[in-house]
Amino acid sequence: MKNLYSILGVSKSASQQDIKSAYRKLAKKHHPDANPGDTKVEEKFKEISAAYHILGDEKQRARYDRGEIDEHGQEKMGGFQQGYRRSASGGFGGGGGGGAEDIFSEIFGNFRGGGFRGRVPEKGRDRKFAIEIDFAEAALGGKRRLTMGDGGRTLDVSIPAGVTDGQQIRLKGQGEDGIAGGPSGDILINVTVRPHNFFRRDGKNILVELPISLPEAVLGATVKVPTVDGTVNLKVPAGSNTGTTLRLKGKGVGKADRGDQLVKLKVVLPEKQDSELQDLVAKWSEKHDYDARSKLKAN
Structure with a gap:
């Protein structure tokens, strides 16, 4: 008989959970009721069952690792044999075992009642x-x-x-x-x-508010804009105002059919008051007065 670990396809350092998981998969694949008439599969099923009855029991596994029992669960020294016996299912009884029949019940339903026979197939749990x-x-x-x-x-x-x-x-x-x-x-x-600091989403489009300076708004400029792909250059037309929205095509959500990024401009004055700027605007406004709130007036 081959090394029990190689039969279950696990390493000698495998955890008990690893051994149980490996056995569950092999037992389901090689169960005789799932492969009627296939004697080779039946022998394989018996082999993996025997391996799990030893490796699935921590005490028996430790004895096997120390060389006290062989692959059949029999004593190598001292003349006393554990007396493992084959059951009708092809597994082994006696000697503690590794709970294989409990796993069969979990995998196949009523194991003693005939494995798959008479059972209604059920979808596994999500x-x-x-x-x-x-x-x-x-x-x-x-x-x-x-x-x-x-x-x-x-x-x-x-x-x-x-x-x-x-x-x-x-x-x-x-x-x-x-x-x-x-x-x-x-x-x-x-x-x-996770919410982003400045990106927002509208369907397949990405929205971002971009602060620009007074000179950039009045004179126009090329400025850097963050996107989900990295930073790109954007041309701000001269005379842009707060609320002006510019479009970066193909910088939105998606892969093959991407949306756009919509950049809404916001004109920002210097945080610190500047007397020179105030004097300049005052002189300009004397000859260029305009009504910034004209759209709020009733018709």
Whole structure:
């Protein structure tokens, strides 16, 4: 008989949870009721069952690791044998075991009643996770690695471009195993998008308010604007006012069919009062008076 660890496909340093998880998968795949008439599969099932009855029991596993018992669970020294016996299922009874029949009941339903026979296939349970992503990752998509918690198994998850706060990502067939040949459950991932300091979202468009100086507004300028792709240059036309909105095409949400970024200008005066600027504006206004609130007057 081969080394018990290699039969279950785990390393000697594997945790008890790793061993249990490996056994669950192999037992479901090689159960005779799932492979009727296949004698090779039946022998494989007996082999993995025997391996788990030793490795699944911490005390028996320790004795096996120390070389006190062999792959059949029999004493190597001292002449006393544990007396493991084969059961009708192809497993082993006596000697403590590793709870294999309990796992069969969990995987296949009523194990003693005939495994899959007479059982109604049931979908496995869904597994739920929650992740938090930043604004740019939600807009452009990305990859995240989930640790499943069943023996350290990891799963790479694609974050779709344009995912919204509170949206749920479903990974079909990645949840708990089905019962009696039923389909596996799904993985459900609840997404939280962290708010951004200055970006806002409107459908596939991204909104940002861009402060500009008085000279930039009056004379026009080329200024730098942040986007989810990085900083780009934007031409501000001369005579721009607070509320003027400029469009950066293809800098919004999505991948192949992206939205735009809408840049709303906000003219900002110097924080510190400047007498020279005040004198200049006063002299200018003497000849260029205008009504800034004309649109608020009733018709």
